[in-house]
Structure formats: structure tokens, C-alpha cells
Ligand SMILES: Nc1ncnc2c1ncn2[C@@H]1O[C@H](COP(=O)(O)OP(=O)(O)O)[C@@H](O)[C@H]1O
């Protein structure tokens with residue numbers, strides 16, 4: 317403890333020099349804090365999403381990500397048809413529920429309102445697949461789907477946008493793309509699979525969708541795996557059934573939750589990489605600065621080292637003294653850097669619209685990092701100090 | 714207690730600071746080492762005080778071969794057995810008087826409270842209790858040297874080595890300091906003092922004269938020829 321105070325005292329004896337020396341460490345540690353904050357913020361968001369959507373959700377899709385806007389690839393690629401969906405249901409017992417989805421951006425009209433948002437054509441089982449909670453009314457039935465009834469289920473946000481009071485619209489008729497539909501239910505908003513997905517959604521029977529927009533090409537099928545089955549193993553089963561039907565082309569069609577969130581992760585990864593680069597560079601430069609200043613300190617205090625050795629200091633105690641001083645210098649920089657990093661993380665969160673989370677573990681890691689850098693880069697100066705010959709050191713003026 | 718046999722110290726390329734010096738010092742002796750500036754007195758003192766290693770020759774302390782000791786063992790000897798007093802005081806400028814005195818006790822791992830107590834006791838012994846919290850640069854030369862003596866006594870060493878302790882002091886203050894050394898000798902300390910002042914050497918029981926790196930006279934043995 318006393319040694320810590322003495323080390324601090326020696327640092328404070330040269331306030332400006334100590335401050336300038338630690339700037340690199342401050343920046344480096346701030347960057348470390350930001351990296352961890354982004355990583356943890358992102359992990360939390362992804363975990364929440366997986367929890368909300370269920371880790372057992374799979375997509376069979378031709379698209380790289382779920383919201384590629386239904387752009388159809390050149391020509392007419394091979395993809396799952398309704399017969400294949402039936403086959404899957406029959407052959408893979410792990411499937412809890414499965415539903416195709418057709419999707420298009422349409423115009424919705426109700427009374428004086430006219431708004432565009434996405435309409436989804438699905439099986440009734442889509443309610444189970446996406447874990448849609450019915451807030452009022454009901455989801456459409458197998459009967460309605462089979463007989464192409466013009467019924468429509470709205471998400472809470474969609475209902476709100478179309479009418480001032482969300483409840484009023486239930487059992488009313490709305491117009492979608494010039495056709496009249498009856499609103500039979502209102503469900504909760506889905507957590508977006510990507511940040512740009514809107515919460516306003518409408519759901520109608522798949523058969524109706526296919527009839528009204530016959531040119532739409534099915535490119536996404538969602539399914540969930542029963543709780544009693546392992547997700548990874550079931551993915552394999554789904555894939556092998558698809559390969560039996562479609563061959564090699566179906567190789568990358570099945571995507572789990574982790575795949576669906578991959579795009580988002582990639583962006584975060586890129587940001588993290590850049591900041592990690594900044595962090596390591598500034599910590600390295602900062603560390604060299606620490607080494608330099610510690611060498612200057614040792615030189616300046618050669619006489620002191622000689623005196624200490626003459627009165628009985630061992631090489632080890634001299635080594636410890638200067639190591640501690642270097643570490644304390646870096647830890648001070650680390651503390652300032654941590655505060656600075658927390659501020660930066662908030663700014664990054666605002667400017668780049670990415671989630672950040674500051675945790676105690678991040679702060680501990682940052683401080684551990686700074687003491688590690690301090691230790692590493694004072695090793696040479698402190699070792700040099702400890703090996704000075706006492707007589708030579710005493711002669712030094 | 715301390716025995717030097719044919720000790721030489723050569724500074725590269727070929728400066729013979731000490732040549733073939735033999736000297737034996739017993740417990741409780743008061744030895745004055747005399748000689749002109751540059752004759753090798755400090756070199757001899759540093760070797761006796763385990764600060765420096767001879768280039769050649771054999772040295773024993775309490776019958777152990779000093780050459781065989783590790784750096785840490787040498788440091789421990791300096792800590793427990795030797796008290797150094799220098800011409801230019803060599804106090805740490807940023808520590809006040811009592812902290813300077815307490816420093817060797819910190820290296821001896823004494824508890825904090827004990828260190829402070831002992832330091833104040835030692836300062837009282839050298840008559841500086843009212844200067845305990847002064848920084849060295851606020852003390853006069855004589856006062857600084859008294860702090861240095863108190864520090865040398867911190868771990869109650871057997872041997873006090875003083876290299877021209879009065880060299881930077883006026884004669885009155887110097888006499889005062891020498892009286893202090895005489896008292897220490899009376900209390901049983903082994904004293905080795907470098908001086909080129911004959912009047913100061915008169916305090917000692919034994920005078921060793923160094924010239925050009927050689928011991929040319931030892932009052933214990935009579936004149937020596939080289
Ligand atoms: N570290 C050293 N490097 C080179 N020469 C030295 C060193 N220390 C002492 N000397 C030389 O050795 C000789 C003896 O020095 P020293 O023992 O200090 O003499 P004294 O203390 O009697 O004045 C002098 O010529 C001095 O210049």
C-alpha cells in the first residue's frame with residue numbers, strides 16, 4: 317500500500333509529463349471499452365431477439381437475409397413448392413409447425429387512411445411458427461385458408477396506424493390493393509429480424525395471396541422445431557429431405573437463427589475490428605511512451621537507485637518499485653480512459669445507431685489491460701534499473 | 714571479521730584503483746583510512762561495504778567467501794551489517810528526515826509503526842527530533858549528515874563505513890560529527906572512516922594509509938614497503 321502511494325507520488329511529481337505519457341493509454345483503453353460495449357450490447361440484443369423469436373425457428377430461403385424484399389433471382393430458380401412442404405411435414409417428425417410466406421408491399425385503405433406496408437400470405441400454422449400472440453379476435457383458420465376467404469390479421473402497429481383506436485378496426489372491412497378484406501384479428505408486433513424491418517404487418521391466407529398476386533414467387537418457408545428435438549440435428553434432417561427432392565442446389569437453403577442474424581453481426585464485427593485496431597495501435601504506442609518515460613525516470617533517478625542499493629535494497633525491490641510505478645501510471649491512464657470510453661460508447665451508440673452496453677466486466681477488463689500494458693512496457697526499464705551497479709549509480713550526477 | 718587478501722580493482726582499460734591490498738578488520742575497531750584524493754580510498758571502502766566487487770583477490774566476512782555470495786545476499790549484508798555515511802550525505806531529496814531514516818527499515822520489512830518509532834528515536838539520538846519532518850534541502854550540512862548517521866544506524870548494523878563524512882562540513886560541525894562517531898565506537902560499533910584530515914585521524918585507534926592504490930602504512934603493523 318505504502319509502495320503504491322510512493323509510486324503515485326513519483327508520478328504526481330511530474331504531472332504534465334505523466335499526463336502526456338498516458339494519452340496513448342487513455343485512447344487505447346477508451347477504445348477497449350467501446351469495443352466491449354458494442355460487443356456486449358450486440359450480444360444482448362441478439363440474445364433478446366433469439367429469446368423473443370425462439371431459438372427453434374428455421375427458415376428455408378433462397379435469400380441471403382430475410383428482408384431482401386422478395387427480389388427474385390435471375391430466371392426461375394428451383395425452390396420449395398407446397399408439395400415439398402407437405403413432404404417435409406410428413407418425413408421430419410421434429411417439425412412443430414411449417415408455413416410458406418409470400419410477401420409484398422401493398423396499399424391499405426380504411427376510412428380516410430391510406431398507408432403502405434407489408435402483407436404476408438401464410439398458412440394458419442404461421443401463428444405458431446412465429447409465435448404470434450393474438451391480442452383480439454383470432455388468426456385465420458385452415459378452412460378459411462383452404463377456401464380462399466378474404467380475411468386479414470393485422471399487427472398491433474398496423475391496426476394503430478390504420479385507425480386512431482386499434483380496437484375499432486376489428487371486424488371492419490379494409491381495402492388492400494383494391495380488394496376488400498375483413499379484419500378478423502390483431503396480433504402483437506414481431507421483433508424485427510433486421511433493424512430496418514417495420515412493425516406494421518398484415519397476414520392473409522396463402523391461397524388468397526397466391527390468387528391476387530399470382531406472379532409472386534415463393535422464396536421463404538418458416539418452420540419451428542419441436543422442443544423435444546435438438547435444433548442442430550433437426551436442421552440436418554430437413555436438409556437431407558430437401559436434398560432428396562432438389563439435390564445439391566438446396567445445400568444452403570436452411571438457415572437457423574444464428575444465420576438469420578449474421579448480416580447484422582457482420583456489420584458489428586467490422587466496427588469492432590476497426591476499433592480493436594485502434595485500441596491495439598494506441599495501446600502499443602502508449603506502451604512505448606510508457607517505456608520511454610520510465611527509461612527517462614530511471615536515468616534521472618540513477619543516484620536514488622544507488623543510494624537505495626547502498627542502504628540495502630535488493631535488485632528485486634528496485635525492480636518492483638519501477639514496475640509498480642509503470643503500472644500505476646498506466647492504471648491512472650486506464651481510469652481516465654475508462655471514463656472517456658464510456659462517454660465515447662454513448663456517442664457511438666447515438667451516431668451509428670448500434671446498441672452498446674457498459675458492464676463492470678468491461679471496466680475490469682480495461683483496467684486489467686492497462687496494468688498489463690504498464691507491466692509489459694516497464695519490464696525493460698525496471699530490469700535495467702535493478703541491474704545498475706550500486707557504485708556506478710552513486711557516482712552518477 | 715572482515716578480511717581482504719591481495720585485493721585489486723582495475724577499471725578498464727588499465728586503471729589500477731586498488732593494487733594487492735590486504736587488510737583485516739576486527740570487531741569493534743576504529744580504523745581511519747587516509748590518503749590523497751584519487752589514491753583509492755573510496756574504492757577500498759566500497760569493497761569493504763559490499764557495494765563493489767574486487768577484480769582479483771580474496772575477501773571474507775565472518776569467514777564466508779564474499780565472492781560466493783549472490784546479489785541478494787550482498788544486499789542483505791548491506792542492509793543488516795553495514796551503515797553507510799557519505800561525504801555528500803546522499804539523502805533522498807523527496808523524503809523528509811524521518812522517512813529517510815526509516816527507509817532501510819522498510820527494506821528490512823519492519824512494521825510501519827515500528828519504523829516510525831525507531832526513526833524518531835534515532836533522530837532524537839542525533840539531536841534532530843525537531844527537524845523530523847523537514848526535507849533535506851531545508852536542513853544545514855551538519856544536520857543532513859546527522860540524518861545520514863541516523864539512517865546508517867537504522868537496522869542497528871555492526872559496522873559503520875563513513876567516506877569522508879566531514880568533507881563537506883566546516884571544521885566546527887565536522888568535529889561535532891566526529892564526536893558522534895566516537896560515541897558510536899564507544900557503544901561497540903566497528904568504525905571505518907575515510908579522511909585526509911590528520912586531526913580527524915587522531916580520533917582513530919588505527920590508521921591505514923593508501924597511496925596510488927596500495928596500502929603503504931598500517932599503524933597496527935608498522936610501516937610496509939611495497
Ligand atoms: N567507476 C570508476 N570508473 C573509472 N575509474 C574510477 C572509477 N571509480 C574510481 N575510479 C578511479 O580510481 C581511482 C581511485 O578512486 P577513488 O577510490 O575514488 O579515490 P579516493 O576516494 O581516494 O579519492 C581514481 O583515479 C578514480 O578516478
Ligand SMILES: [Mg+2]
Pocket residue numbers: 754755756876
Ligand atoms: Mg573518495
